[in-house]
Amino acid sequence: MAKIRSKDVISKYEQILNDLKGKVYYPVYLLMGEEPFYIDRLSEYIADNIPNESEKAFNQLILYGRDTDAQSIIYAASRPPMMASHQVIIVKEAQNLESRDLEKMESYLASPLPTTILVLCFKDKPLDKRTKIYKEIEKKGVILETVKLYDNEIIEWTTNYLRKKGAAINPSAAAILADHIGADLNRIVNELDKLFILLPEDNKTITAEHIEKNIGISREYNVYALGSAVLSRNVLNANRIINYYAKNPNNNPMVLIMSSLFMQFLRILKYHVIKRNSKGVQSKDIAVQLGISPFFLKDYEQAALKYPILKVAQIIELLREYDMKSKGWNSPGTSDSELLKELIFKIMH
Numbered sequence: 001m002a003k004i005r006s007k008d009v010i011s012k013y014e015q016i017l018n019d020l021k022g023k024v025y026y027p028v029y030l031l032m033g034e035e036p037f038y039i040d041r042l043s044e045y046i047a048d049n050i051p052n053e054s055e056k057a058f059n060q061l062i063l064y065g066r067d068t069d070a071q072s073i074i075y076a077a078s079r080p081p082m083m084a085s086h087q088v089i090i091v092k093e094a095q096n097l098e099s100r101d102l103e104k105m106e107s108y109l110a111s112p113l114p115t116t117i118l119v120l121c122f123k124d125k126p127l128d129k130r131t132k133i134y135k136e137i138e139k140k141g142v143i144l145e146t147v148k149l150y151d152n153e154i155i156e157w158t159t160n161y162l163r164k165k166g167a168a169i170n171p172s173a174a175a176i177l178a179d180h181i182g183a184d185l186n187r188i189v190n191e192l193d194k195l196f197i198l199l200p201e202d203n204k205t206i207t208a209e210h211i212e213k214n215i216g217i218s219r220e221y222n223v224y225a226l227g228s229a230v231l232s233r234n235v236l237n238a239n240r241i242i243n244y245y246a247k248n249p250n251n252n253p254m255v256l257i258m259s260s261l262f263m264q265f266l267r268i269l270k271y272h273v274i275k276r277n278s279k280g281v282q283s284k285d286i287a288v289q290l291g292i293s294p295f296f297l298k299d300y301e302q303a304a305l306k307y308p309i310l311k312v313a314q315i316i317e318l319l320r321e322y323d324m325k326s327k328g329w330n331s332p333g334t335s336d337s338e339l340l341k342e343l344i345f346k347i348m349h
Contacts, residue, residue: 033146152291
């Protein structure tokens with residue numbers, strides 16, 4: 001079976017949302033997967049908009065998998081709506097229902113009530129696709145399976161999210177946010193929505209200054225800033241950031257720093273290989289292969305000049321060595337800040 005891509009998830013999510021907005025309803029929705037953002041957004045939209053406010057008291061029921069069972073869900077879903085066209089039953093954390101208990105829902109799902117909208121939310125643990133339940137939902141309803149974004153997709157996703165809201169974000173600001181938060185879309189959206197409200201009407205562009213002032217992520221001392229200093233071989237700036245990390249170790253975990261540096265030098269290595277093997281390749285195609293925004297390609301072009309391919313290979317070995325040392329291998333008692341100073345010195349000299 002083909003692997004699900006994040007772009008496919010977004011497309012399916014938008015299709016379901018547009019159908020709901022157009023009042024095209026299905027008797028059962030299965031929302032499942034690793035990324036809770038889309039599951040939360042769709043279940044919240046259904047809860048907020050179907051049925052209307054005056055009908056909700058008798059026609060909307062929200063259950064939790066840990067506190068209910070299949071028989072209760074079937075009983076609620078089998079009732080006709082009261083003075084409304086539809087009733088809504090949302091089962092959150094449905095992954096907590098027992099598998100054997102879930103099997104009891106097969107008969108209802110084979111012939112669901114058309115005036116009931118049953119929403120099953122399976123987070124983290126998806127419903128087994130081999131089960132009869134899954135196959136019945138596939139025939140009668142709608143299924144959305146979500147996947148986490150890869151790290152190199154976060155900046156593009158953030159940019160697209162804001163574009164749909166009529167706003168923008170500077171690539172450097174998006175990189176800072178991605179480095180600090182990672183691929184947690186609910187957290188990213190929470191921070192973006194707070195910033196969006198604070199932006200002036202005549203300039204809806206989020207900058208690194210906005211992030212530093214309102215979220216508290218320093219644009220000078222984050223992981224992205226260290227990587228930028230190392231790639232440009234700015235020894236003074238790199239040492240200043242490392243000294244800051246030494247004073248604030250809890251805010252700058254070694255594992256995050258190592259992971260970021262490893263990815264950056266891996267991209268430089270890929271850049272060397274692409275340029276060596278593909279003459280005349282377009283810049284935008286290189287950016288796609290590196291998994292970065294074209295805005296950052298110049299940084300890697302310049303870094304490739306400063307770090308020849310053999311040096312990059314040596315640095316990747318150094319990163320592996322110091323990753324092991326940070327976990328206690330062959331360096332008892334050495335602090336992370338000391339290891340980081342040694343590592344950056346060896347990389348840049």
